[in-house]
Amino acid sequence: MTRTETARPAAAGSVEVRDLTREFRVRNGLTVRRLTAVDHMTWSIAPGEAVGYIGANGAGKSTTIKMLAGILVPSTGEVTTCGLRPVKDRRRLARRIGVVFGQRSQLWWDLPVRESFGILAAIHSLSRGQERARTDELVETLDMGDYLGTPVRQLSLGQRMRAEVAAALLHRPELLILDEPTIGLDVLSKQRLREFLVRERAEHGTTLLLTTHDMGDVERLCDRVLVVDHGRLAYDGTLDGLGRTVGAERVLIVDLAEPHGDLEVPGARHLRSEGGGLRQQLAFDPAATTAARVLAAVSERVEVLDLTIAEPDVEDVVRRIYERAATSTS
Amino acid sequence: MRVYARILAAGFRTQSRYLPAAFAGLLANATFGLLKSGILLTLVGDGAAIGGYTAGTMAAYVWLSQGLLGSVNIWSLPLSAQRIKSGDIAVDFLRPADVQLASIADDVGRGLFALIPRGLPSVGVGVLLVGMAMPSEALPYVLGAVSLVLGITLSHTLTYLLGTAGFWLVEVRGLQGLYMGVAGLLTGLITPVWLFPDWLRMIAVATPFPAVMMYPIDVLSGRTTGLDALALIGAQAGWLALALAAGAVTTRLGRRKLEVQGG
Numbered sequence: 058m059t060r061t062e063t064a065r066p067a068a069a070g071s072v073e074v075r076d077l078t079r080e081f082r083v084r085n086g087l088t089v090r091r092l093t094a095v096d097h098m099t100w101s102i103a104p105g106e107a108v109g110y111i112g113a114n115g116a117g118k119s120t121t122i123k124m125l126a127g128i129l130v131p132s133t134g135e136v137t138t139c140g141l142r143p144v145k146d147r148r149r150l151a152r153r154i155g156v157v158f159g160q161r162s163q164l165w166w167d168l169p170v171r172e173s174f175g176i177l178a179a180i181h182s183l184s185r186g187q188e189r190a191r192t193d194e195l196v197e198t199l200d201m202g203d204y205l206g207t208p209v210r211q212l213s214l215g216q217r218m219r220a221e222v223a224a225a226l227l228h229r230p231e232l233l234i235l236d237e238p239t240i241g242l243d244v245l246s247k248q249r250l251r252e253f254l255v256r257e258r259a260e261h262g263t264t265l266l267l268t269t270h271d272m273g274d275v276e277r278l279c280d281r282v283l284v285v286d287h288g289r290l291a292y293d294g295t296l297d298g299l300g301r302t303v304g305a306e307r308v309l310i311v312d313l314a315e316p317h318g319d320l321e322v323p324g325a326r327h328l329r330s331e332g333g334g335l336r337q338q339l340a341f342d343p344a345a346t347t348a349a350r351v352l353a354a355v356s357e358r359v360e361v362l363d364l365t366i367a368e369p370d371v372e373d374v375v376r377r378i379y380e381r382a383a384t385s386t387s
Numbered sequence: 388m389r390v391y392a393r394i395l396a397a398g399f400r401t402q403s404r405y406l407p408a409a410f411a412g413l414l415a416n417a418t419f420g421l422l423k424s425g426i427l428l429t430l431v432g433d434g435a436a437i438g439g440y441t442a443g444t445m446a447a448y449v450w451l452s453q454g455l456l457g458s459v460n461i462w463s464l465p466l467s468a469q470r471i472k473s474g475d476i477a478v479d480f481l482r483p484a485d486v487q488l489a490s491i492a493d494d495v496g497r498g499l500f501a502l503i504p505r506g507l508p509s510v511g512v513g514v515l516l517v518g519m520a521m522p523s524e525a526l527p528y529v530l531g532a533v534s535l536v537l538g539i540t541l542s543h544t545l546t547y548l549l550g551t552a553g554f555w556l557v558e559v560r561g562l563q564g565l566y567m568g569v570a571g572l573l574t575g576l577i578t579p580v581w582l583f584p585d586w587l588r589m590i591a592v593a594t595p596f597p598a599v600m601m602y603p604i605d606v607l608s609g610r611t612t613g614l615d616a617l618a619l620i621g622a623q624a625g626w627l628a629l630a631l632a633a634g635a636v637t638t639r640l641g642r643r644k645l646e647v648q649g650g
Contacts, residue, residue, distance in 0.1 A: 123477065128477045129645065147480065148483040148484070151482055151483035158477070158478065161474070161475050161478050163478045165401065167404045168404075172397060172400070176394060176397050177482075179389055179394075180393075181483060182483075
């Protein structure tokens with residue numbers, strides 16, 4: 058124990074993936090096809106980072122996560138999670154990570170939510186004091202007080218998802234892995250969950266790895282993005298950088314004092330006008346010009362009352378990455 | 388152990404949420420109990436005993452075996468098998484607990500609860516309607532309780548083991564059908580193992596199945612007492628240890644094989 062405790066600060070919540078590969082045999086009638094879900098991936102996550110892991114369906118996201126958590130055995134390559142070998146040290150690792158699979162529940166379906174927390178606290182060997190303090194904290198910050206006594210099967214999806222996240226965080230894991238946590242949630246529920254995660258990370262320094270199709274999740278929660286495509290790493294860097302890499306445009310939206318015809322501004326491209334020209338959208342390449350320069354050019358022509366800058370739509374960005382990869386390989 | 392006790396308690400409480408289903412089960416068990424006692428008591432007849440059974444001890448066999456049906460698992464796949472099939476077992480592997488012991492603790496908790504709405508009323512029917520013979524001293528009940536818990540636990544350990552075949556086979560229902568047939572006969576559910584022809588009885592006692600139901604009934608009804616009862620309990624414990632060891636191996640190997648179904 059002493060050895061792991063001294064090693065812990067360095068590895069707390071970290072992930073290291075080296076040359077990781079996972080193949081599946083897919084049976085289709087009599088023929089068996091080999092499918093490479095994760096293809097020689099190498100990357101790492103430092104303690105305390107918040108990383109979005111994004112890609113299309115079947116790109117290999119969930120497969121990777123299952124290997125990180127020790128529930129799927131790699132075909133070749135290595136994974137180290139929190140300094141441990143996930144498959145070999147499954148139970149020790151389980152005490153240090155929290156995982157939410159959006160489509161699978163870890164709660165006791167027929168029992169009140171409160172019961173699930175009690176059972177999980179026992180599984181994680183929390184003392185009564187720890188259990189009470191942590192449960193109270195999560196119930197308050199996730200606003201679950203109203204339905205603690207309700208059987209899980211009677212919860213709304215938003216309520217259940219908050220309970221799932223709380224269940225994964227009960228033992229204060231160093232690494233939180235969320236697989237599609239906001240799938241199916243309404244806008245308000247998403248918003249609350251994201252706000253909670255931001256606060257939780259700020260307070261406890263939890264490392265976060267998030268897979269999602271919802272780019273709002275990535276924009277709100279992640280400092281760094283890994284894009285996977287066909288089991289391979291297609292991009293590793295900041296979200297802004299991702300936009301720049303594929304030449305995604307930012308959009309300046311201006312509200313004018315008076316209606317005006319479609320604006321023509323050097324370095325920017327007119328996208329659309331609304332309200333008879335009262336609101337106009339101008340796209341520009343952040344690598345070639347700046348928002349300030351575009352705005353100055355607009356202000357020379359008309360009076361601007363208000364403005365917003367829309368960041369690149371990340372789904373669009375990911376699509377561009379895929380297209381780029383497709384053209385470069387074909 | 389606190390972990391598994393807690394999971395067992397959760398199983399107990401979960402089952403308590405299904406009372407209407409339990410009463411429906413009781414009705415079915417009682418109906419078949421009446422049929423079974425009709426046939427078996429005719430065999431026993433008035434004074435002449437078959438295989439050491441009198442009308443009173445045969446009635447005890449019938450109503451105890453029917454009453455146990457909600458608690459021991461003889462013919463259905465456990466929840467863990469469904470979780471292997473659906474891939475939800477992944478969630479179980481994410482907990483710092485032994486997956487086999489946690490699954491069995493949950494099932495045993497449910498089984499123990501079922502003694503209340505299904506086991507006790509069934510015995511009540513036997514005592515009130517057909518005059519089943521039950522021991523009058525305390526010891527058979529103490530040993531019987533131990534034997535009963537071992538039998539219930541063994542039944543769920545065996546079905547857990549059966550369910551782990553799902554790590555290799557996507558569909559285990561064929562295997563389940565085979566298991567149902569063999570276990571249904573050899574546990575002594577249909578007719579007491581002691582009424583089997585010699586060859587079949589020898590086969591039965593060489594399997595863990597009589598330890599699931601026949602032995603607890605013998606101990607609890609006071610048909611087997613003293614050292615013989617302890618020997619039966621010892622055999623149950625031995626089979627349980629063996630089944631748990633086998634389940635631990637298939638769980639470990641299965642985990643290596645695991646390809647979580649359904650993404």
